Amino acid sequence: MSHDTIIANQSLHRFDGHDRIWLFGYGSLIWKADFSYIERRAARIHGWSRRFWQGSHDHRGTPESPGRVVTLVAEAGASCAGMAYLITPEVFDHLDHREKNGYLRETLAIEFKAGGHELGLVYIANPANAAFLGDASDADIARHIANAKGPSGLNRDYFRHLADALRELGEHDPHIEHIGQELQKITRVD
Template identity: 65%
Template sequence: MSHNTIAINQRMDQFDGHHRVWLFGYGSLIFKPDFPFIERKPATISNWTRRFWQGSHDHRGTETAPGRVATLIAQPGAVTAGMAYLITPEVFAHLDHREKNGYLRLATDIRFEDGGSELGLVYIATEDNAAFLGEASERDIASQIARSHGPSGANRDYLLDLAQALRELGMEDAHVFEIERYLTEMRE
């Protein structure tokens, strides 16, 4: 699958006719929602784990020196914490462009921290997309992140902003916090 997934995402019709849809964010959407939303609240999704295995050629890196950003990897029993946004379908065009570097819209059950759940959507970059970098140690990921910079800024800032946002929300993520630890050591 190519880097650019806009056309594929535009064909997803599961939420056509809906006036409002819940969107689950687990990476930069937690701390940088650059779109209008009706409501925002902490939430989780099950059977997925957050990993910095996706390459960023368009935001936090370049074509020749990609950064690393978060995606979700299937893992039975795992729970990933993030932020849910109630949006209107008009926001999809913006999100499809923002997440075009290999991310696909998928339907998922979103569980809210304050109780209840809704079927909503999440953008996930699966391993069959051209920008997928795959598994690496947290130390190696931190090293790549430390060197990467793209049109949206330093890759380091993305990781550090995500770690800070997770802490502020009282959410745990050993993978993110371990990468953060290595990044901090590299700075010192």
Template identity: 60%
Template sequence: MPLNTVDINRQRGHFSDREQLWLFGYGSLIFKVDFPFRDCRPAYIRDWSRRFWQGSHDHRGTPEAPGRVATLIREPGACCVGMAYLITPAVFEHLDMREKNGYLRFSTPLTFTDDRAPDQEDGLVYIATEDNAAFLGPAAEEDIARHIARAQGPSGPNRDYLLNLADALRTLGADDEHVFAIERYLR
């Protein structure tokens, strides 16, 4: 799969027939909300783990020196905490460009963690799968921290992404050992 996934997402057309839908954010979509939304709620998805295994050639790194950003890896029994945003399909134009570096849209059941109804909805999530050209794969958390410490791109230092995500996860009451271990090494 190519680095730029905009055309693939648009051809797939997932969710373009809905008036509104829920978007699950688990990385920068938690702390950098630069798109219009109608509502937001804390939520989680099951059987996925957040991992800093995706390369960033366009935001937190460069083509010559990619940064490391979050993607989701299937892990039965896992729980990934994040934020859900109620959006319209018009927002795809912006999100597809923002998430173009290997991320594809997938449907996912969401479970909300606040006390409002409904408790669950179907939504979408952008995931950079292992077959995309920017996938860096697993590494020791200490090595990931070293990589992040050196990387910088048009959206700023890679370390800011990791630190902002760790702070946002604490605000949500999430316990993400992978993110927090990288943060400890980075600091």
């Protein structure tokens, strides 16, 4: 699959006929809601872990030197905290463009922190996409993040915003915390 998933996402007809859809955000969608929404709620999904395994050729890196951003990886027993937004289908044109670098819309159950659940959508970059970087040590991921930048800014700013947003939600994500510890080591050396 190519980097650009806009056409693939536009061909998906999940939730056709619905005038409202829940969208789950687990990365920059937590803190950067640059789209219209009806409602916003803290939420989580089950069976998935957040990982810095996706390349960013268009926002936090370049085609020659991609940054690293988060995607979801299936993991039994895991859960991933984030933010859910109640949106209208018109928002997909913007979101499909924003998430075009390897992310596809998937359907899954969203559990709200305040109680209740709904079926909704999430953008996931799976290993079949051309921008997928995959697993690496926390130290290697931190070095990659520390050195990457793209049109949307420094990769380390993306990381910092995500870590801050998770703290504000009162959430503990060991993957993020371990990479943060490695980034602090790099910063002290720089």
